[in-house]
Amino acid sequence: MKIGVVADDFTGASDIALTLAEGGMPTVQYVGVPKQAAGPDVQAGVVALKSRTAPVNEAISQSLHACDWLLEQGAEQIIFKVCSTFDSTDAGNIGQVTEALAERLGEDRVVVCPAFPENGRSIYQGYLFVKDQLLSESGMQNHPLTPMTDPDLRRVLARQTQWPVEHIPLSAVMSGVDSVAEAIAGDQRCMLIADAVRDEDLVTLGRALKGRRLMTAGSGLALGLPANFGIAPSDIPWVGSNGAGVVLSGSCSIATREQVANYRRVAPAQELDADEVVAGNYSLQALVEWVLKQEVPPLLFSSADPDVVKAAQAKHGRQAVASAIEELFANLAAALSQSGVRRIVVAGGETSGAVVSGLGVSGLEIGPRIAAGVPALKVVGQPLALALKSGNFGGPDFFVEALERLGNAS
Structure with a gap:
């Protein structure tokens, strides 16, 4: 193994696993820390945790455990994968986990860059934009668990770490690898928020990070890493599952609510009311029977308007x-x-984590992309195909496209 990834949620793990696989690295996504060794052909191992909103000490413990296992497999670089919208609770856990991993790995200067231009996430002057809006005006301010009301990543990170937080400006990144390497170098420990507005900027950053032991990033930074190991991009083989399908959506993001609205026009749908869920008034058997009797893969969703959620x-x-x-x-x-469902599309990071945990899977084979940041996934050893989508990812017709790709559509 050459690259090891500690991911703080399941959709983020799939996201970066796709980037590394498209970069030519045989990649496996693990659900939690495996008890067995990775196979000899695995060049990138991605450990998916559910640590983003966990208590800080728990998040640190899980992340260090994952890091240690990846190092035992021979990983030369560790990426702490965070969301491209940098969301966690305001008190953590991005800064604290980065600190702990840096101390474990002996790094004292860590680049932090969640940018993902293909999905509209860019960093300029240290501020995170979602397309043409500041993070705090993009809809993320209404996230039910991790509302993001401050777009200045330096301030966000400074509230979560005792380390100084510095900045690598876009001018340095666009000046090339040597300029970035010079910005990273230094004698005092710090975390460095790096600007990036294009894929080319992420490739430059990735090349400049050759030989560094740790970085905290979204999936975009992985664009420039496989080439550091002499690896070239390649196609990803895929054999899907053509059985019954279903869409499960727990995200309240703007993009997901549009996807839900579009899919409801072409497929049966049932909304899961939060009050009824908390009261335990839904019959699991009745929901399963309803899904199985539909001719078109149906939708079960709790993706309500933010005011309803609040x-x-x-x-x-x-x-x-x-x-x-x-x-x-x-x-x-x-x-x-x-009951025989073989294609499951899931919207929302926390929902995806819950679904994967409920399925009890230990590993996922990375298939081709469905949308930017979202690969088709096959459960290791089972005829079950999954798509795990971060709330804001995918186009308006993502659910239809995902169900087709989870089959044998090319």
């Missing part, structure tokens, strides 16, 4: 609502799989 959180508590919805999706995914 009202439910005010009534029951934020964590209670999130936990109840995630538990229902986890149990539902397991029951559907056991």
Whole structure:
């Protein structure tokens, strides 16, 4: 293994796994830290955790455990994969986990760059933009678990770490690899927010990071890393599953709500009301029976308007609502799989984590891209294909496209 990734959620893990696989590296995504060694052909190993909103000490412990396992497999570089919208709780855990990993790896200057221009995430003057809007005006300010109200990544990160936070400006990045390497070099420990507005900027940053032991990044930074090991891009083989399908959506993002609205025009759909979920009023058996009797893969969703979500959180508590919805999706995914469903499309990072945990899978084979940042996935050893989508990823017709690709569509 050459590159090891510690990912703080499941969709982010799939996202960077796709980037590395398209870069020519045989890549496997693991669900949690494996108990067995990686295969000899694995060049990039991605450990998917559910640590983004976990208590800080728990997130650090999980991340260090994953890092240690990746090092045992021979990983020469560790990437701490965070969301391209840099969201976590305001108190952590990006800064704290980066600190802990840096100390474990002996790094004292760590580049931090969540930019992903292909999906509209760019960093300029240290500020994170989603397309042409500041992060704080992009809809992410309404995220039910990790609302992002500050677009200045230097301020966000400084609230989460004791280390100084510095900045690598776009002018340095566009000046080339030597300029970036000079900016990274230094005697005092710090984290460096790096600007990037184009894929070319990420490739430059990746080349400048050759030989560094740690970086904190979105999937975009992985564009420039495989070439450091003499590896060239290649096609990803894929054999899908053509069985029954379903779409499970727990994201409240603007993009997902549009996808839900579009899919409801062509397929049966059932909304899962938060109050009813918390009260335990849904019958798992009834939901499974409803899914199985549909001729078109149906949609089950809790992707409500932000005001509806806030009202439910005010009534029951934020964590209670999130936990109840995630538990229902986890149990539902397991029951559907056991009943013969072979294609499952999931929207939302937390929902994806719940679904994968409910399915009890240990590893995922990385297939070709469905959309930027979203690969087709095959459960190792099972005829079950998945798509795990971060809330804001994918086009308006993503659900239709994903179900087709999870089959044998090229």
